[in-house]
Amino acid sequence: MKKIGVFLVLISMLLGVGKGVRASSGxxxxxxxxxxxxxxxxxxxxxxxxxxxxxxxxxxxxxxxSSSPSSRVSYPPKKPSxxxxxxxxxxxxxxxxxxxxxIDAVWQDANAVGDEYVLWVLPEHNLHGGHKYGADSxxxxxxxxxxxxxxxxxDYHRWRLFGKLEMDFxxxxxxxxxxxxxxxxxxxxxxxxFVGVEKGxxxxxxxxxxxTISQLYPHLSNFPAGTFMGNIGYRMPQIRLTKxxxxxxxxxxxxxxxxxxxxxPRMEGIVWDEDPSDRAGYPGLEGRxxxxxxxxxxxxxIALWGHYSEEEYDTVEGTEDADSYSLGLELKVPLxxxxxxxxxxxxxxxxxTNLDGYYTGGVNQGTRFYLDNGRYVTDLRxxxxxxxxxxxxxxxxxxxxxxxxxxxxxxxxxxxxxxxIDNPDDGDLKGVSGxxxxxxxxxxxxxxxxxxxxxxxGEYMYIDCDYRKSDGDDxxxxxxxxxxxxxx
Numbered sequence: 001m002k003k004i005g006v007f008l009v010l011i012s013m014l015l016g017v018g019k020g021v022r023a024s025s026g027x028x029x030x031x032x033x034x035x036x037x038x039x040x041x042x043x044x045x046x047x048x049x050x051x052x053x054x055x056x057x058x059x060x061x062x063x064x065x066s067s068s069p070s071s072r073v074s075y076p077p078k079k080p081s082x083x084x085x086x087x088x089x090x091x092x093x094x095x096x097x098x099x100x101x102x103i104d105a106v107w108q109d110a111n112a113v114g115d116e117y118v119l120w121v122l123p124e125h126n127l128h129g130g131h132k133y134g135a136d137s138x139x140x141x142x143x144x145x146x147x148x149x150x151x152x153x154x155d156y157h158r159w160r161l162f163g164k165l166e167m168d169f170x171x172x173x174x175x176x177x178x179x180x181x182x183x184x185x186x187x188x189x190x191x192x193x194f195v196g197v198e199k200g201x202x203x204x205x206x207x208x209x210x211x212t213i214s215q216l217y218p219h220l221s222n223f224p225a226g227t228f229m230g231n232i233g234y235r236m237p238q239i240r241l242t243k244x245x246x247x248x249x250x251x252x253x254x255x256x257x258x259x260x261x262x263x264x265p266r267m268e269g270i271v272w273d274e275d276p277s278d279r280a281g282y283p284g285l286e287g288r289x290x291x292x293x294x295x296x297x298x299x300x301x302i303a304l305w306g307h308y309s310e311e312e313y314d315t316v317e318g319t320e321d322a323d324s325y326s327l328g329l330e331l332k333v334p335l336x337x338x339x340x341x342x343x344x345x346x347x348x349x350x351x352x353t354n355l356d357g358y359y360t361g362g363v364n365q366g367t368r369f370y371l372d373n374g375r376y377v378t379d380l381r382x383x384x385x386x387x388x389x390x391x392x393x394x395x396x397x398x399x400x401x402x403x404x405x406x407x408x409x410x411x412x413x414x415x416x417x418x419x420x421i422d423n424p425d426d427g428d429l430k431g432v433s434g435x436x437x438x439x440x441x442x443x444x445x446x447x448x449x450x451x452x453x454x455x456x457x458g459e460y461m462y463i464d465c466d467y468r469k470s471d472g473d474d475x476x477x478x479x480x481x482x483x484x485x486x487x488x
Contacts (some may be wrong), residue, residue, distance in 0.1 A: 124471030230420020250293030284309025
């Protein structure tokens with residue numbers, strides 16, 4: 001607009017000068033110059049109109065049109081990474097893209113279920129075959145812990161619609177030509193996929209998300225964090241209702257969920273419609289009560305939680321149910337350490353029964369099956385059952401927990417020191433060949449951020465898994481891990 005104004009002033013001056021010149025000299029060159037300037041002004045006006053149209057389009061994208069004329073955003077304004085197209089008759093939604101790249105180099109000195117991450121350690125001298133002896137080192141470099149995701153949201157009058165789609169690369173291939181896991185053909189895995197609505201102090205969420213129980217996790221580079229070593233909790237499809245109360249000194253939150261557990265032990269040819277947890281005929285139930293506040297100016301948490309679900313198995317005499325339940329307490333409090341920028345002690349304790357699978361307890365032993373061929377097993381695959389049919393089902397009790405010291409030395413350096421234990425009831429495992437009687441973890445790690453985006457991590461873990469002497473010596477593993485991060 002300023003350029004057009006300058007041109008108009010210049011033209012006016014030239015026209016005035018041109019008249020005088022014509023009267024005296026009739027200079028045709030000056031008249032030609034004036035016409036050329038007028039032509040350029042018209043072109044600038046046209047470009048300005050096009051720029052205004054483009055600006056209006058950009059404004060429309062920056063502030064998506066509301067679904068109704070009366071809708072007004074009551075939430076604090078937020079600038080998203082970008083907006084969606086608005087497909088299937090919808091209007092655009094805000095989208096935030098996030099994630100991290102993580103490259104791990106791992107060496108460990110014994111055989112375990114898992115090299116890229118550890119679930120449990122095998123006996124040092126495996127007397128039953130099926131695996132190599134425990135004292136055998138492995139090394140791997142992998143990228144599977146990397147992840148990316150999209151947070152979506154749409155603000156309406158007094159309420160918000162939100163969703164999440166998060167992926168990583170921890171999908172197992174079961175094709176013979178790609179076993180073991182082949183990093184060159186790594187497929188994506190859905191980690192968290194849900195939709196939710198929030199209004200005031202109420203929230204409703206439906207989809208795949210972290211379990212409502214056991215929401216506090218140890219800070220481990222080994223993935224998953226403390227599974228079958230003291231930390232229970234994973235991700236499950238669920239419908240969760242949350243209500244919170246903002247009090248003078250903190251927030252009191254109540255959460256209740258209907259869940260879809262995935263029943264273990266594993267069976268050949270299992271499909272979702274044949275899952276023993278589906279056959280119970282109703283969903284599992286989860287509940288959690290938590291209180292968050294501040295102590296010494298830092299966040300603190302205490303929570304009580306539990307769940308109940310059921311499985312149904314076919315037996316030679318009909319059907320039999322197996323219950324699953326848990327009760328746990330989690331805690332996080334700051335510590336007044338003068339030599340640290342800030343520090344916390346955190347952890348959880350729990351007890352329950354039939355906690356294998358995605359509850360990640362009992363060192364993956366939830367039910368003991370007595371078969372008609374006289375065998376006791378916790379895994380229903382043929383190589384363990386030898387063709388036997390289920391005659392009786394008993395749940396396996398377990399208890400455990402973990403504790404961690406977290407120290408922030410500087411804004412760039414944080415360290416963690418922790419211990420955890422998963423201890424199923426030995427009596428409930430009587431007669432089971434190769435039963436894992438207990439597993440403990442000890443760990444120390446650090447993360448140093450050279451910049452807000454680039455970080456280097458290191459971790460040492462010692463894992464001890466107990467077996468009966470008749471099954472081989474206990475499994476012991478030292479694990480060293482170096483990780484490179486790019487956060488985005």
